[in-house]
């Protein structure tokens with residue numbers, strides 16, 4: 362009955378819209394009233410189903426009635442007026458709502474690591490200082506000399522093949538040309554990237570350059586399996602960020618092109634099943650996503666201006682420019698992570714798409730389908 366309950370909040374601007382829950386200020390254990398006293402005082406107006414501390418102060422409580430009428434009666438009788446049952450105390454009351462669930466779960470704690478070995482996701486590698494400061498300057502000068510394409514929040518350049526945001530795939534028949542010579546040394550270094558097997562194809566032929574202004578990130582996604590081969594390299598320049606990895610429960614993935622507007626990632630039910638961990642990407646570091654980390658984990662760059670790693674706060678700089686190198690897939694994906702694979706789950710997703718079309722309700726199974734054209 363008397364636990365702190367941060368699920369309730371005042372509804373800014375709508376404090377006078379009746380709900381069964383009252384936010385009651387100047388009332389609580391710190392000003393000499395027990396939760397039982399409060400319950401009986403408000404109980405005069407109807408059935409009280411809960412009294413909760415609204416915050417840590419001990420002077421604000423949430424009183425939940427089973428009926429909105431009862432809350433209205435209590436509001437009328439007690440707001441700003443002395444309450445006889447509580448020793449003539451004058452309380453300030455507004456209606457309270459259940460906080461939108463996203464907010465409750467937004468600040469979920471998860472660890473942020475500096476190294477891939479600490480991160481511990483199979484197939485994720487990070488090499489610090491993959492390029493020198495000089496090389497970084499040269500790369501930035503080269504891309505800044507070329508035409509950027511503006512998406513709603515960031516700018517991009519594509520080389521080798523254009524990435525089509527509508528389908529989250531590339532048009533493999535439309536070859537734009539070899540990757541530019543200013544990335545030749547990087548392509549060369551990729552060939553000897555530590556930890557790669559001899560049989561893995563390290564010849565990259567598609568490059569996406571992303572320029573993120575300070576505070577802009579990237580929505581959670583898995584790069585479409587059928588679009589690119591296994592290895593995805595991403596070089597960070599100009600500024601740092603953290604990249605969060607999320608492993609969603611099985612059965613929650615849907616085809617990248619399915620037109621679902623809702624992302625249910627913050628529903629509490631699902632949130633508690635998502636495994637989240639993050640890695641700090643300093644400028645000049647090269648990240649490799651392969652295997653399980655590439656195929657089964659969503660990657661995500663939070664939209665924020667300051668990243669925290671342990672006790673340290675890292676401010677994002679005015680921009681971060683990433684160079685993502687991939688190899689366009691010719692054929693279809695036959696990875697062992699079938700539940701996340703558009704090549705191997707076509708049938709199920711046809712069904713999912715039908716469900717979406719036939720019903721205006723959100724998917725029965727929560728699905729994760731970025732829909733904005735510039736999410737990825």
Ligand SMILES: O=C(O)CCC(=O)C(=O)O
Nearest residue numbers: 569571584595683685737
């Ligand atoms: O900016 C990055 O490092 C990642 C970019 C990315 O995930 C993508 O383009 O799919």
Ligand SMILES: [Fe+2]
Nearest residue numbers: 583584660737
């Ligand atoms: Fe990606």
